[in-house]
Amino acid sequence: MSATFKDVNPYLVLVLIGFLPNEIWRWLGVFVARGLTETSEFLVWVRAVATAILAGVIAQLIIVPAGSLAAVPLGARLGALAVGFAVFMGLRRSVIAGVIAGEVALIAAGMLFGTGR
Amino acid sequence: MPMPEAPQAPPSAHRPPGWAGFSAGLAASFKSVLAWALFGTFVGLGGLCFDLGVSVWWAALSTAIIFAAPAQVILVTTLGSGTLVQAAVAVTLSAIRLLPMVVALLPVIRGPHTRSRDLVLPAHFVAVTMWVEAFRLTPRIPRDQRVGFCNGLGLGMTVLSVAGTVLGYFLAARLPPILAAAVLFLTPMTFLVSTIRGATAISDRLAFVASLVITPVLILAGFELALLYGALAAGALGYGVHRLRKAAA
Numbered sequence: 001m002s003a004t005f006k007d008v009n010p011y012l013v014l015v016l017i018g019f020l021p022n023e024i025w026r027w028l029g030v031f032v033a034r035g036l037t038e039t040s041e042f043l044v045w046v047r048a049v050a051t052a053i054l055a056g057v058i059a060q061l062i063i064v065p066a067g068s069l070a071a072v073p074l075g076a077r078l079g080a081l082a083v084g085f086a087v088f089m090g091l092r093r094s095v096i097a098g099v100i101a102g103e104v105a106l107i108a109a110g111m112l113f114g115t116g117r
Numbered sequence: 118m119p120m121p122e123a124p125q126a127p128p129s130a131h132r133p134p135g136w137a138g139f140s141a142g143l144a145a146s147f148k149s150v151l152a153w154a155l156f157g158t159f160v161g162l163g164g165l166c167f168d169l170g171v172s173v174w175w176a177a178l179s180t181a182i183i184f185a186a187p188a189q190v191i192l193v194t195t196l197g198s199g200t201l202v203q204a205a206v207a208v209t210l211s212a213i214r215l216l217p218m219v220v221a222l223l224p225v226i227r228g229p230h231t232r233s234r235d236l237v238l239p240a241h242f243v244a245v246t247m248w249v250e251a252f253r254l255t256p257r258i259p260r261d262q263r264v265g266f267c268n269g270l271g272l273g274m275t276v277l278s279v280a281g282t283v284l285g286y287f288l289a290a291r292l293p294p295i296l297a298a299a300v301l302f303l304t305p306m307t308f309l310v311s312t313i314r315g316a317t318a319i320s321d322r323l324a325f326v327a328s329l330v331i332t333p334v335l336i337l338a339g340f341e342l343a344l345l346y347g348a349l350a351a352g353a354l355g356y357g358v359h360r361l362r363k364a365a366a
Contacts, residue, residue, distance in 0.1 A: 008201065010175055017201060018183045018192045021209035026240040029219025030233060038224045044359055048324035049352030050217035054245060054312045055328035056344040057187055057214070061305040063336050066190050067165045068297035080302065081309060088310040096150050098310040099303070106302045110295045 076109035138262030142269025145254055152274050154307035155246040156281040158186055161300040162193075163285025164292065169193050173286045180282040184275055185244050186304060187211050213345060218248045226255055226263035235264055242271020245308060249315045250274075319362065324348075324355030 036043060061069075062077050069077065084102020091097040146152050159180055166176035171193060179189050188208045195204040219240045226239060243251075251267050258266045289297065316322045332347030340346060 010171065010196075011178070013196075013201070014175060014179055014182070014192075017205045017208055018179055018188065021205060022183050022185050022188050022212040022215060023241065024209075025212045025214075025216040026219050026243060027237065029216045029243070030223065030236050030240045032216070033220045033223035033227075033236070034233060036220065036224045040224075043221055043224065044318070044320055045352060045356040046217040047221045047318070048320040048355035048359070049348050050214065050221055050248075051312060051316050051321040052324040052328035052332075052348040052351035052355065053214035053217070053344065054308055055325045055351070056332040056347045057245070058305045058308045058312075059329060059332040059336060059347075060187075060344060061301075061308075063333055065301060066194055067161075067168055067301055068294045069301040071294060072298050072302075077302070081306060084306050085309060085313075088313070093310075093314055095154075095307070095310050095314060099154060099306050102306040103299050103302060106306075107295055107299050110298055 072110045073113050076113055080106035134261040135265035138265030139269040142266035143273045146270045146273025149250050151246045151311050156277045157303040159278040159281030160285035163282040164289035164297055167286045167289035176282050176286050177279050180279045219243045226267055228260045239267040247271050247274055249311050320355040320359035323358050324351045327351035327354045
């Protein structure tokens with residue numbers, strides 16, 4: 001199977017490879033959730049896994065980033081994330097303050113260390 | 118996580134609870150800081166779509182019907198290089214995370230008379246940002262309005278995301294690379310702080326921190342399914358500690 005995207009209508013690709021693979025898990029979720037109560041032990045585990053996946057997504061986006069972010073050195077990406085986190089914790093867990101601080105740190109680091117590296 | 122039951126609104130023939138919840142959810146989406154960060158995330162995705170040469174219609178439609186940024190990043194980045202099968206496997210695996218999110222959310226928003234088919238639409242809107250905000254906001258909403266609330270929240274976030282995608286697509290050519298990088302940095306930065314803020318149970322917090330340590334190691338070791346293995350290991354750890362504490366109590 002070596003068909004590439006150029007051989008197929010892009011909107012068909014969007015539905016078959018974009019929409020359906022996501023929607024299947026959501027539909028399955030509706031099915032699995034039937035009969036489960038908010039306080040069930042199973043849900044504690046499910047929620048822990050779901051939360052851990054978010055951490056994994058963050059790790060993936062920082063370690064193997066897409067597009068222009070890849071041009072900023074890994075150390076700068078990690079450092080900016082740490083700055084954002086520190087400001088978030090320091091300023092009474094303000095999401096907006098943490099995000100702004102992280103962004104400023106990333107731009108500063110990117111300009112200092114060059115986005116070309 | 119037991120939640121106190123919100124007072125039930127008196128039934129009204131003229132204003133079904135679904136619609137009251139829907140408008141509240143829609144309003145909440147535009148007032149949410151996370152939803153605006155999501156807007157920024159999709160500005161980044163729009164820029165990526167432009168860079169990779171897909172049409173703006175395709176980019177906007179992908180946000181409208183998929184509404185899951187990581188899957189869209191995988192889809193659009195494999196568009197040029199990978200094969201269809203590779204992309205299908207990668208997208209399907211990236212989307213597994215939606216399953217536990219849907220399973221965790223639905224029992225919280227379902228009422229005694231909610232039919233399963235009424236949960237298909239809120240399940241469709243489940244994505245990271247929506248999930249975090251739904252968990253934060255629904256306890257304040259009367260139970261019979263929660264499904265409508267989630268539909269409004271999800272629709273509002275989808276509208277913002279499509280707008281962000283289109284804006285990013287047209288901005289991409291004009292943004293200097295460092296600003297384009299800053300836009301792409303919005304997603305991990307926002308996910309990090311908003312998840313920590315949203316996770317209140319010890320099991321969730323531990324799982325989150327453990328995954329932040331384990332998953333990068335697995336990614337660097339070259340595991341294809343690093344995300345899945347990392348989350349299962351970290352989730353088991355978080356849940357295990359929850360059980361130990363429960364047994365000790």
